[in-house]
Amino acid sequence: MTNNTSPSNKLLFSIFIGLFLLTFSNLNAQYSWTQGQLLLKNGDTLSGEIRLPVVSKNVVNFGGKEKVRYRKTSEAKTTKFKEEDVAKIIFHKDQNTATFIYVPTSKRKKEIFEIVTRGKATLYARRVSVSGATPMFGAAAATGMGPLNYWSYSFDNYNEFYVMRSGETVASPLITIRLSRSFRKRAIDYFDDCSSLTQKLEQKLYEEEDIKTVIETYNACE
Known part of the structure; x- marks a missing residue:
């Protein structure tokens, strides 16, 4: 049987498969370990290295609730904290501060977002991991592996944005990966x-x- 697939098509197919496998292997990817403070609902504040989960929006999504990971130093034991334990996560760099909290995205589900701007309507942002050829807002986001900059709002860093007004109990999506x-x-x-x-x-x-x-x-x- 003659193979009529052109070299260019083979190359594009190989690139697509490579990106798919790279992203698929990153289903449970996390933000990098970052110095900060983990504020717990019991009133305790833990200072050290914190790692946040990246939400997976693949066709096949493995695992249950993602947990915040904390360690005092890079050599210390890692402790996992559930959403019920965490009040907020704060990262500091120079004069800038990034605050992450769990935000309700449905009546039964809360997920971690950074607070972008506050007011009668508060804007929240996050990065998610996807597989396949879903359009995204930057090369770093396309692979789910690129560097993150917590200290400046950027489409290269975040690709989902939700909003919630005072008095509301569930955040509403404004920009999402799946363009419904x-x-x-x-x-x-x-x-x-x-x-x-x-x-x-x-x-x-x-x-x-x-x-x-x-x-x-x-x-x-x-």
Whole structure:
């Protein structure tokens, strides 16, 4: 039988399979060990190295609830903490601080996000791990293996953004890996109580990269 597959198609197929396997092997990947503080709900504060889980959004998702890992030093024993134990995680670098908390994404589920900006609507961000050819916002995110910068908001670092207003019990997605709805449509529906903002969204004056500005504009809306 003659093989009619061109060399270029073979190369593209090999690249795709390589990326798929690389990401699939990273199903239970975690953020790198980072110096910080782990604040527990019992009032204790643990200082040392902390490692946060990366949520997996693959077709096949192994494992149960991901846990926060803590160790005093790189040579010390690692301790795992469940969501019920953790109040917040704080990382410091220079004059910057990044705060991570568990955020309810459904009535029964909470997941770890960084707080991007606070107000009557608070914006949360996270990076997730996926396999396959799902579009993402950067090469680092595409493999799930790239470096993270906790200290600046960037689409290279995060690819899912949720929002939650004061009084709400579940965060709403604005940008997600699986593009069931566009950011603009989600934002228009969510911020329908601020007409000046929704008009700008309808006029396409804000894109996904402006999400932090969108939240700040809503928080300033009278």
